[in-house]
Every structure is written in C-alpha cells, then in structure tokens.
Amino acid sequence: MSDIYPIAVPKWGIEMVEGTITTWNKSEGDAIAKGDEVFEMESDKIVNVWDSPVDGVLRRVLVAEGDAHPVGALLGVIADAGVTDSDIDVFIAEHGNAPTEPAADNNAQATAQPTVQTGDAYTRSSPSVRRLADELGVDLGTVTGTGRRGRITDEDVKAAIGGTTGAPEGVDVIPLSPIRKTIAKRLTEAKQTIPHFYLTAEYELDGLLTYRAKLNEQDGVKVSVNDLIVWCVAQALIKEPRVNVNLVGDDIHQFSAANVSVAIATDDGLFSATIYAADTKSPAEISAATAELADKAQNGKLTKEDISGGSFTVSNLGMYGITQFTAIVNPPMGAILALGKATQKVVIDDGEQRIATVLNATLSCDHRVIDGAVGAQYLATLGEVIGSL
DSSP: OTTEEEEEOOOOSTTOOEEEEEEESSOTTOEEOTTOEEEEEEETTEEEEEEOSSOEEEEEEOSOTTOEEETTOEEEEEEOTTSOHHHHHHHHHHTTOSOOOOOOOOOTTOOOOOOOOOHHHHHTBOHHHHHHHHHHTOOGGGOOOOSGGGOBOHHHHHHTTTOSSSOOTTOOOOOOOHHHHHHHHHHHHHHHHSOEEEEEEEEEOHHHHHHHHHHTTSTTOOOOHHHHHHHHHHHHHHHSGGGSEEEETTEEEEOSSOOEEEEEEETTEEEEEEETTGGGSOHHHHHHHHHHHHHHHHTTOOOTTTTSOOSEEEEEOGGGTOOOOOOOOOTTBSEEEEEOOOEEEEEEETTEEEEEEEEEEEEEEETTTOOHHHHHHHHHHHHHHHHTO
16 A cells, blocks of 8 residues: 555644644545645644645545644545555554444443444544534434535534534524634643732833833834833843743743743734844834734734744733733743733822822743742832833
C-alpha cells in the first residue's frame, strides 16, 4: 500500500494537541498535486493551511468541517487512481478509523444496545458524529446529511430524534465555534490550575491625559489612553522584572524585554496579541502596532507569532463603561492587568478637596511565581511611571 498516503492532524507547535478543519479545499475524487492546499485547520486560535506532500487523488474524506480531532488522527486518504477501494478500506482500518463491532452486553436487563454504524453513512460521518449517534441510538443510515457533499453533522443526528437540543421554545441554540471551544478549554484549565490572587490600585490620569493631548497635536499621531497605559506598563515591567515572567514547566522564564500582550475582542472570540519589546517603542509606535494586530484579529489573519511570546497581558474594558473587573491569567504568563473606565471623582489631599480623573487597575497574579509583595511593588512602580508623565 505504498501508493496510499494518510492525511493526519499535523503537529504545528509543541503545545498543539488537536486541530479543527475549518475548510476542505478539495473534495473526494479531486486530483491532488504536490503543494496543493488541501484543507485549512484551526489550532491555538490561528488557521494554518495543509499543503499536500504528494501527488494523487483525494480518495477519502473522513471528517467533517468543524469537528476537532487530536494530533495524529486520520482525516482522509490520498492514493493513486489505480488503488482499489478495498485496499483503502484496509488501510483506514489499520489506522483505527474503521467501524468496530460493539462489545456484547451480558446484562440481561439492559435495554439499550449500541448501534453499529456501517456503509455509506459511516464514510460520510466523523468519529464524533458516530459517537453521538451511538449515544442517542440513531442509525446513521437513516440520517440525511446536510453538510458538504452530504456529510452528516451533529445537528443532523440530533434532528433525527426530533430536535437539535433540549432547549425550550423561543431559545436559539448557537454551537460553540472552534475558537470559542479553545478559549473555553484554556480558561477553564487556567482557572482550575492557577492559584490566582488579585491586587487593585487607583491611578490619577490627569498628567497622562495632558501628555496624550500634547502627543496628539503632532501631525499623524493618534495615541489612545490605552496605548499610553500599555507604554507605562512596559516601562514598569523593566523596572520590576519579577512580574515580567512566564511559568514553563518547573522553570520561571524572566524576560529582559516587555512583550506586552493586549486583549483584543472580536465577534469570534478574545485574542491576546503580542507587542514585542514594547518598552523600546514610543507611544505612537505602540498605537500603530496595536491597530495592526486588531485589524489582523478582526480579519482572521493573526499568526502564531502574533499570539505567542507574551510576558504580561493587559485587558481593558473601560471603553464598555466597566469601572473595575478581575481577569483570568493567560498561561504561561504570570500576570494580567485588568483596566476599567477612567472617571472623575473627588480626591482629598491634606484636607483639601479636588477633582481628579481616576483609573481602577486590578492585577491578577499566578501565586506560584509572583508573591503578593512583588505584585504590590509592581503596581506601585506602575503608579510612579504614570505619575511621571
């Protein structure tokens, strides 16, 4: 079977454990030339293209768009046109993607039996769809596929038993997108495994606002409050490097540069994109870098480099009217700073009242690598940087 080539989930990056095909660019029966783009796969919130390393024909497509599969899982088969279907069936079976007979149920009281999924319906469904069909007792042979080229989807299986979900009338069911599944998984793991603690400080921004106005008087310069705060965050990270860290295995990686990740919200989900060496950039350069990353995030063009390498994260919800919140640490980074809306309030100094523009900032820390006193020192240092403007 040397003329048969398996299409399997590649391992793009050491942290990748699974991938989701977003688009099949080829269909069963299509001729494939070496270097052709066969499918697009999403992993770690970015999309990569799989180029065929061989010539042949796409003889089998075994998984549907939108299903997640672990690294190494068989997705399809490329083979010479002369290879028989039976040889391809044997090849697939040897790779663990063939139907299997269910184990006999020795319990005489059991009433539910797994459904054996075979034939054309088997080849038009993914392993996850077949598992769902088994769980619900649905014979895939009776299901009409609504996916591409008649592929059977989860929704088709659910519809076969009288509905897509158990949701009440008047409720729209919106399946999680692959990106949101990745976000949900990572945030759950982060919250469950990282011992968080939180520190909140207030900063007066009137000096920063005056400095921003002067910067924006220059031709071609448009710096936001967030851009200036990111600049201040970077300067403070260099002054207090014990917070500028990642936890990698049992080692602390302390960065010499402030690679600040900024949280960017899109309709597809939240992305943390990295401004490398932000401490060496001017506020205007940080503004330009942030705008470029936001544009790439909105258009699904972020690269692996764009969302990797961060040493510290900044998340700002002030533009939505939020005055204060706490954020979940984004591993392997050791901390994340949550920024609220700057508001005017009465401040008392030496018994005298005055009006100041005040910002709430909450630092979430991974207690395994950052102690409370270190986190507090960083916030104090950040206050000094902001106050120096």
